[in-house]
Amino acid sequence: MNNLAVMYHYVRKQEGWRGIFPLSPQDFSYQIDELSKTYDIISLDQMDTPRSKPWCVLTFDDGTKDQYTNAFEILKRKGVPAYFTVMSGPAVSGVVPMVHLVHSVLSFVPDEEIWEQICLKHDTTGIEEASIIYAYEPKRLRRYNKYMLNVKLTTEEATEILGSLFESLFPNKHQFIHDFYLTEQEIKHMYREGMTIGIHGHDHLSYFGDAQQFYDREIQPCREYLNKVLGFRSDWYTPAFGGGVQHKEMKEQLTPILIANGFKGAFSTVPKEVPHDRGFWIDRIDCAKLFHAR
Template identity: 30%
Template sequence: MFGKTIVIVNYHYIRAEQCDNGIHAISIEGFSKQLDLIAGEGYQFISLEDLHRAICRKNMDFLSHKACLVTFDDGLKESYVHGVDVLDRKGIPAVFYIVTDPIVEQKVLPVHKFHYARKMMSDDEIWGFITEKFDLPGTAVAEDVLMEQYPWDSPSSARLKYLLNFQLAQEQQVRVVNYLFQMAYPNDESAYANDLYMDQDQIIDLAQRGYLGTHSQQHKVLSILSEDAIRNDLKNSMDVIFSLTGKRVSSVSYPYGGYTAVTENIGKICRDLGMISGVTMFRGINTINDIMYRNMMLKRVDMNDMLGGKSEKVYKELAYGV
């Protein structure tokens, strides 16, 4: 790949030990080693401020030939407790994109309820429970569509995720996920939420560092909402962050992030709300053309696809065509 580039790497859960059963977490040691591998590849780690300077100037002259921005989605407490500790020791900046409703409501998002249910039950068990309990839509989805949205999952897991996140009406999604979560976690939901999500002091610290962005208010698939609903969700999240921190955010990570979840119009709405950058889960490495013309649709590389990840060949194909 010729010219200067920016690779944006994405993380979610980070725990003492790696796990892949429903909750896909990188270990603390694995995170540290992956950052070292990225640095060893010749990357200079940059901040959100650096990214926005490149976007606003429409040039990358002040950046090294290969730049890397570290991002975390969802606002999980472990990404602050473990992630910031590792990053600070290495002098690496990052961006943390938070969902605001869990902070305000002290409730667990459906997506994280589902993650926990899959940690405690197999996909076959979940299929059995929900098909017996609920009248589910029978719309078939092409496997290439499923794997585009969920490239790291088996076809059966991708089909289950796609059903819950994209095919069910919101009311039915809530009923199904609540049913599964209550089976897996019969205790107080607010206690789980308190353990799972960042608290206000942690969010304020990130805002003061310039490390904060929004991941929406409710983590819904924005592409299936009306324009007014999209605008309200994002504006509400921005307003909550301002009320908590006194800082305005100017970067968004789109929930789910794939081609079925993000549209050009959503990027335009975010730009109209004052956003400077938007990050997707479109696989790729960003060039000057992305910075100049696609700053609301920037590409990212999942931790699994990056150096040291279980599918690191994806990065090598993107970077070197091999």
């Protein structure tokens, strides 16, 4: 039987956040118990230790606060280790990445209002067919908005639409960052309790085709931030969006740079189990898909 890496994002109640698909703390707790029946849930540095049962690693992206208040609390109670990756942009530069601007604004601003703003400034021809990639969203305008903001518009154009809406929802950005992301104290606490802390990036950018530039802009600042917080170098990496549309190029071009900089491994979003002779890149199955399939 193969090993397994499971991918988690938000672990929280929905509580009005209509723009996200969280896993409830109860369901998270259930999943840990179920996984424990088949797998040894281990930390990353135990992956290459021979054992009788297949192993499983739990991975968390984005370093959001709910992972501390909910997931970490449950893991601690059960005595189970996990791997959390954080972003440095919010803490270091006071910038909320686009992905979380979209989540926040789509949670609290009616789709009609966002769509109206987009239509005022941008050509939306062909939106019905193009937005089919968001078929899982039942609301038509939600599909349209997501397509325009996440795919069609540039970061600058999307920020122009979302920036002012976000500011009216959360006038104090530093408070938002404090409430939405892990603080340095929380990262330290999680590490002290046996959690592995890794790098997710500085601004949550997709791979943009120049490996050294990408390393310098996205990975190195986050590594430096963690080095400052924890007092040592983190050697694990999980790229934002699994690298994005250029994820194959990313693996080819970025891997030698990661290895040269002492990284021990990195995690993809390719939904596969992990073979016994694992490579540098470790595939992951999303928790929702894993438990839906069972």
